[in-house]
Amino acid sequence: MESLPIVIQILSLIGALGFMYFITRLIVMGKLREEYSFIWIACTIILIVFSIWRKGLEQISLALGVFYPPSLIFLAAIFAIIIFLVHLSVVNSKMQQSVKELTHEIAFLRKELAELRQNEPPVSVDMPLVTEP
CATH class of the missing domain: 1.10.287 (Helix Hairpins)
Incomplete structure (x- = not known):
């Protein structure tokens, strides 16, 4: 055994x-x-x-006053998962804010491009693009 x-x-x-x-x-x-x-x-x-x-887990659990050493593993894992989830929530929130700002920037650029296209004189196909001296 x-x-x-x-x-x-x-x-x-x-x-x-x-x-x-x-x-x-x-x-x-x-x-x-x-x-x-x-x-x-x-x-x-x-x-x-x-x-x-x-014997490491047993010694650490005795030092912390945990009577069943495998429960210390589950406690540490749950604690680590909670910390990691909070970290990912913060990262997700930052990314959502970045996406929102980029969406606004694209909308402003599209509006500015549409205004520039409206104010531009139409280009004729017959007009030469390069003038010769």
Whole structure:
């Protein structure tokens, strides 16, 4: 029965390293921005540390007064998700404001272009575009 925790430890280490590879590939392909990659890399490093350091979660949970160590993982994950969602909400709000400003700018430019086209004299096909001396 002692081999079961070692198997779980190896599987969790392989899973964490696989996730690190996945995040690295997303960064290289340009599908994940660097500012968000730091969060995922930090989470993956934490997973790797706890995969290697078997008693670490128990020691940290005892120090914090948590009686069931796996619940500490869920508490930390929920806390991290809430912080990440607030961050994404702020980014989304900034982008909505930028889209609104760009939409206004395009509308003003279209109006100005329409006014310039109305005030321009019509160009005849027969008129030469370049005058020769």
